[in-house]
Amino acid sequence: MRISMTKLLVGLLLSALAQIAHAEKITVAAAADLKFAMDEIVTTFKSSNAGDEVEVIYGSSGKFNTQMQQGAPFDLFFSADIAFPRELAKNGLAASEVKPYAVGRIVLWSASMDASKMTLGSLTDSKITHIAIANPQHAPYGKRAEEALRSSSLWEKIESKLVYGENIANTAQFVQTGNAQVGIIALSLAVNPELSSKGGYYLIPDMLHAPLEQGFIICKRAENSALAKRFANYIGSKPARAVMTKYGFVLPGEAVRK
Missing domain, CATH: 3.40.190.10 (Periplasmic binding protein-like II)
Known part of the structure; x- marks a missing residue:
């Protein structure tokens, strides 16, 4: 019985080592x-x-x-x-x-406002002083945000309010921490419970950007x-x-x- 148990343990050990070796x-x-x-x-x-x-x-x-x-x-x-x-x-x-x-899709999202009741035009409101987008120079979501704002003839009106994140997750962090009142972020981030529990979002029409x-x-x-x-x-x-x-x-x- 002891020999059989020993063989079993050795077999299991060798199997585990084989898995590690091939990992x-x-x-x-x-x-x-x-x-x-x-x-x-x-x-x-x-x-x-x-x-x-x-x-x-x-x-x-x-x-x-x-x-x-x-x-x-x-x-x-x-x-x-x-x-x-x-x-x-x-x-x-x-x-x-x-x-x-x-x-992917882009949305307006805020941690302190009900973005589901907003549109891109809402960004011209004087109460909104900081708007976060990803850097259009290297972040695709930032580039699409810029395209949507330009298509809506809003870029020049709100450009002075913009703060730029390194990537789209960093952009969402700006809004989460209050460094921006609203941001244009990825839908894939806005629907995560960590963000969705803080309010809704506005889905930006895809015809406004590539x-x-x-x-x-x-x-x-x-x-x-x-x-x-x-x-x-x-x-x-x-x-x-x-x-x-x-x-x-x-x-x-x-x-x-x-």
Whole structure:
């Protein structure tokens, strides 16, 4: 009996060591609008890929693009603007085709006001002195915010009130902390309970700006990574797509919500 138990324990130990030996780690660069959705997706992915590690770093798509052109060690890149991974692929820095994964939306959101009763025109109110948007120079959501404001003939009227976040999550933080009374942020952040509990949001009409078509690639350095390929495939799975829908993303082929 003791010998059998010993054999069993040794077998379990060897099995565990084998799993550790075959475990992989990948580092994912992801647009900040994916923060809540990607965290959930990684959690569900890891539940069926025990031992493997997926580290996600969130930030500005434009800055990630620049960093990867300079050799930053990322294995996958999820961009809020599909143009960035297309540029990397064109320059030979991708190990996969560029895959669209969602279309994002922008909203007005406030931690202190009922944004659901606002429109873009409300931003001209003299009581609103600080409006947060992501930096249009490198953040796709900021660029679309600027486009929407210009399309509405509001940019010149409210430009002096603008404060710029490094990325869309940083922009939402400005509003959360009171450094801005209202912000133009990602719908995917506004529907998260942490933000939605503080008030509603106003969905900005998508005809006011170019589509926020988003896409990802497996980076060149992960060319031989089985884990990178499994994670890329998982993004198209039913559970992952359900999470994306939950956070307000429009999936490829679906109709855009008006």
